[in-house]
Amino acid sequence: MNNHTFKNLLINRLIFILSIFGIIMAIYVLQSFLRQTGVICLTGSGCEMVRKSSLSYIFGIPIPAFGLVGYSGLALLSFLKTIKLSAIYYQLFSKIMLGLAIFGVSFVSWFTYVELFIIKGVCMWCAISAVNMYMIFGLLLFSKLKNRL
Amino acid sequence: MKLTGETKFFLGIIIFTLFIVAIASITLSQPQKPLPKDQLVSSDASYRGPKDSANYLVEFSDFQCPACKAFSDEVDKLAIVYQDKLLIVFRHFPLPQHLESKRAAQIAESAGAQGKFWEMGKKLFENQSDLSEYRYASISSELDIDWKKIQEDLKSAKYLPKIETDVAYGNRIGIRATPTFYLNGIKLTVNTPEDLTKQVSKLLE
Numbered sequence: 001m002n003n004h005t006f007k008n009l010l011i012n013r014l015i016f017i018l019s020i021f022g023i024i025m026a027i028y029v030l031q032s033f034l035r036q037t038g039v040i041c042l043t044g045s046g047c048e049m050v051r052k053s054s055l056s057y058i059f060g061i062p063i064p065a066f067g068l069v070g071y072s073g074l075a076l077l078s079f080l081k082t083i084k085l086s087a088i089y090y091q092l093f094s095k096i097m098l099g100l101a102i103f104g105v106s107f108v109s110w111f112t113y114v115e116l117f118i119i120k121g122v123c124m125w126c127a128i129s130a131v132n133m134y135m136i137f138g139l140l141l142f143s144k145l146k147n148r149l
Numbered sequence: 150m151k152l153t154g155e156t157k158f159f160l161g162i163i164i165f166t167l168f169i170v171a172i173a174s175i176t177l178s179q180p181q182k183p184l185p186k187d188q189l190v191s192s193d194a195s196y197r198g199p200k201d202s203a204n205y206l207v208e209f210s211d212f213q214c215p216a217c218k219a220f221s222d223e224v225d226k227l228a229i230v231y232q233d234k235l236l237i238v239f240r241h242f243p244l245p246q247h248l249e250s251k252r253a254a255q256i257a258e259s260a261g262a263q264g265k266f267w268e269m270g271k272k273l274f275e276n277q278s279d280l281s282e283y284r285y286a287s288i289s290s291e292l293d294i295d296w297k298k299i300q301e302d303l304k305s306a307k308y309l310p311k312i313e314t315d316v317a318y319g320n321r322i323g324i325r326a327t328p329t330f331y332l333n334g335i336k337l338t339v340n341t342p343e344d345l346t347k348q349v350s351k352l353l354e
Contacts, residue, residue, distance in 0.1 A: 009155065013155075013158075020162060020163075047325070082153055
């Protein structure tokens with residue numbers, strides 16, 4: 001295995017682990033939305049404020065459900081990249097992942113703005129998820145640029 | 150399709166994650182254990198209704214919290230409708246971001262010592278956006294409460310330990326927002342004041 005392949009492998013592993021972490025967070029927060037119960041929150045009443053806000057639902061769908069779908073997509077695609085497939089699929093999966101991550105960072109950035117300036121409460125899990133998504137995006141971008149060189 | 154070593158490694162992570170999620174789901178779906186009445190209903194807390202009632206509603210509240218104000222009318226209605234069979238207990242949980250709420254809580258307690266906790270509480274909620282020394286004095290005068298006595302109590306921080314005990318207990322049982330209600334020791338999930346009435350009525354009727 002050459003250095004270049006090893007780096008790609010390592011990046012894919014990191015993205016997979018971060019996506020799994022995102023899935024676990026999304027499930028935890030989503031259950032609190034569905035069961036209308038509290039979550040562990042180190043940012044005071046921020047998580048409750050966000051959960052109870054109508055802005056935390058898009059077309060009636062709780063925000064963490066979008067996170068769950070996004071992270072699941074990323075985890076699935078990074079998993080599929082480990083299977084021996086033709087280079088075309090590998091490239092396609094990488095492009096879809098980057099697309100998902102771009103949508104993800106736009107989404108978390110928008111929601112962080114909503115939390116800070118409209119709801120005026122910060123949910124710890126949303127903040128962690130935002131950092132998580134930025135890390136995935138950063139890794140995908142790094143991988144894309146490296147592969148171009 | 151051929152599974153590579155890397156694929157097997159990922160599958161291992163997936164299985165491990167599913168295992169963790171399954172355990173967490175089982176743990177989270179366990180029915181809530183009611184909190185012991187003698188801890189939830191502290192002996193010095195202000196209350197309405199029969200003290201020995203088997204049914205008790207405990208509210209953790211903050212006089213500067215808008216949601217608490219929205220729920221306060223509903224709690225007042227419950228106190229009238231179920232006056233013979235429901236014990237309603239008020240416990241303080243002033244949130245740190247509400248700078249005047251701890252003082253308001255002390256004033257309510259001091260008014261309580263003069264027999265007017267609930268009346269003062271109602272007025273504090275009504276004036277929650279405008280709480281100040283002047284407002285407290287005018288409310289006291291309106292309710293015929295000795296303002297000088299309240300000032301003395303504030304100066305000596307007579308009721309501060311009681312409020313801090315409530316907050317410490319609230320933190321210990323995992324309260325993170327106000328208002329938080331416990332009905333017969335079970336934490337209620339209520340989004341609107343009507344939800345509260347529905348849940349109390351369901352139990353008592």
